[in-house]
Amino acid sequence: MRRDQKYTAFLGLHTGDSAFVMPNPWDAGSARVLAAEGFGALATTSAGAAVTQGLRDGAESMTRAAILSNAAEIVTATDLPVSADLEDGFGLAPETCAKTIAMAAEVGLIGGSLEDATGGEDGGIMDMGLAVERIAAAAEAAKAHQFVLTARAENYLHGRPDLKDTIARLQAFEAAGADVLYAPGLPDLDAIRAVCSEVGKPVNVVMGLRPPFFTVQELSEAGVKRVSVGGSLARLAYGAVQQAMRAVLQDGEFAYADKAMPGTELMGLMRAAPTTRA
Known part of the structure; x- marks a missing residue:
């Protein structure tokens, strides 16, 4: 599929x-498994990308080159449109x-999405003026590249449960x-409904981050247009490995293999080997 077709x-x-x-x-293999299930688009996860490198999630851990390298592998793994978690844009300046x-x-x-959090150990939310300047610069670049820009208001992930300010930021x-708006960590359907009713662009909501976990139908009725799952699938996979190996150490049993995807099915979803091995 050509870029313009994916964009449309x-x-x-x-x-x-x-x-x-x-x-x-979180990588090319998991992308191929998900694509085979019939989803219309995929998104990267900065948390998933970080843990594949043995690193903690955060803009201070993963460089722009590393994030884009991980994203490129996911892009080439399928023919689906892919949106990326681009952290804070990897720099405060709008031109960055x-x-x-x-x-x-x-x-x-x-x-791809851009956050309005400053990152680093102290967290923090950017000044509104700077945050808007960054999105404006990013939006100009997005329009030149057939790129769907998602703007994130990070209040609820950084100890600022301020719905009024969150909505004001998304409106700005x-x-x-911005083409899509996103405020991760909204506490309930009332907050989600309020956000959706106060903006004119599609709203993304993340599920799997923390309870409560609403259904797609409930989110649709609240006005949500897109649902992502963040790093929860990577955590699910790593958690399954952890539990399986704990059982081996504690009980000496390998019953986990009964729940594993059959090797023939998994290999059938992967690409063929390259013709040369040089």
């Missing part, structure tokens, strides 16, 4: 009557955010040119 298809997913689910693989969007498009990404990001 991805935008179209946001216009349906109900929300679509965009799962988050614009460059990150351009670089993301160059590796084949059709979309919308005015600055």
Whole structure:
């Protein structure tokens, strides 16, 4: 599928009557497994990318090059549109955010999200003016590259449960040119409904981060257009490995293998080996 076709298809997913689910693989193999299930688009996960390298999640852990390398592998693994978790844009300056969007498009990404958190150990939320300038610069770059820009308001992930400010930020990001709006960690359906009713662009909600876990139908009825799952699938996979090996150590049993995906099925979803092994 050509880039323009992926771009059009991805935008179209946001216009349906109900929300679509965009799962988050953490590498090429998990991307192929998810693509085979029939999803219309995929998204990367910074947490998943970090743990594959034995690192903690966070902009201070993964470089832009590492994030884009992981994203490129996921892009080439399937023919689906892929949107990336681009952290804080890998720099505070608006021009850095614009460059990150351009670089993301160059590796084949059709979309990506930018946070308004400063990152680092102290966390923190950016000044509204700077946050809007960053989204405006990123939006200009996105329009030049057929790229769907998601703007994130991070209040609820950084100890600031301020719905009024969150909505104000999302409205400002919308005015600055963002295509999709996202406030991870909203506490309940009332908050989600309030966000969706106060903005004019599609809203993404993450499930699997922490309870409560709403259904796709409930989220659709609240006005949500897109549902992602963040790093929860990677945590699920690592958790399954942890539990299986604990049982081996504690009980000497290998019953976990009964629940594993059959090798023939898994290999059938992967690409064929290269013709040369040099």
